[in-house]
Amino acid sequence: MASDWTLRQEICDAGRRVHQRGLVGGTDGNISARAGGGLILISPSGCCLGMMEPGDLVVIDSTGRVLSGRGRPSSEHWMHATAYAQRPDVAAIVHAHPPLTVAFTVAGLSMSPCALPEIIMAFGQVPVTAYATPSTDEGAGVIRDLVRQFDVLVLDRHGSLTVGKNVMDAMYKLEKLEHAALVMLTAHQLGGVQDLPPEEVAKLAQLRSRLGIGRAEDVPPACLPPACGGTCAPSKSS
Numbered sequence: 001m002a003s004d005w006t007l008r009q010e011i012c013d014a015g016r017r018v019h020q021r022g023l024v025g026g027t028d029g030n031i032s033a034r035a036g037g038g039l040i041l042i043s044p045s046g047c048c049l050g051m052m053e054p055g056d057l058v059v060i061d062s063t064g065r066v067l068s069g070r071g072r073p074s075s076e077h078w079m080h081a082t083a084y085a086q087r088p089d090v091a092a093i094v095h096a097h098p099p100l101t102v103a104f105t106v107a108g109l110s111m112s113p114c115a116l117p118e119i120i121m122a123f124g125q126v127p128v129t130a131y132a133t134p135s136t137d138e139g140a141g142v143i144r145d146l147v148r149q150f151d152v153l154v155l156d157r158h159g160s161l162t163v164g165k166n167v168m169d170a171m172y173k174l175e176k177l178e179h180a181a182l183v184m185l186t187a188h189q190l191g192g193v194q195d196l197p198p199e200e201v202a203k204l205a206q207l208r209s210r211l212g213i214g215r216a217e218d219v220p221p222a223c224l225p226p227a228c229g230g231t232c233a234p235s236k237s238s
C-alpha cells in the first residue's frame, strides 16, 4: 500500500484533474482511498476538489467518525464506506457529477450498453442506480448490491461512482464514462445510436474474460445473440 503522504498527493492530483475537466462543479464530488487498518482517507466536506492540499484530507472509520483532520468528512462518506465494505479488492473511489452522463438520466435516456466496444470491454455494462437523495445515507442503499458486481455506476440524476485498485484507476474509469457519454450524445444528435451486432458483442465479452479484464457475464444478455446464454463466442471466431 502507498504511504499516507503518497495517497494524499494522489487524491489531490486526481481532484485537480476531475475539477479541471469539468467532471464536478464547485465543491461537488469526493474522492477516497483505503488508509489501512479499516480506515478511509477522504476529501473533506465543502472543499473544491480542484484546490485540495494533502493536509486537508480527513481520516474516518467505517461509521464516519473522524480520527484525524480538521474538517468534516464528505457528506457522501456513507457511499464510500459501503463500497469498501462490499469490495475488498477496491482501494480507491471517485464520486463525481459528470454532466453528460447525468444528463442522460435526467432525460430518461439510456446510454445503450450494446454500442461502444470500449465500454463493453472495460466495464461489461454501466448500470444506473435508483434515485437517492444526495448527501444522505440513501446513496449507500442504492449502490450496495450493484457495486459488488460493477466498477462503474451511474447515480440517477446525481453523478457517478467509480472504484479501482488505486486512485488513478478509479479516476480513469470516470473519464472513460464521461467520454462515452459524449460519444453517445453526439450519436443521438447525428441521427441515432446503432448498436453493434450481437455476434460482435459476444466477441468482446469473450475477449473481456480472456484478457482478465472482467467477467463475460457482466455484458448484458440483451446485447448478445439469443442462443448465447450470456457467454458464447460467435461461430466464425471459435
Ligand SMILES: [Zn+2]
Pocket (backbone or CB within 6 Å): 028, 029, 076, 095, 096, 097, 134, 135, 158, 159
Ligand atoms: Zn454527489
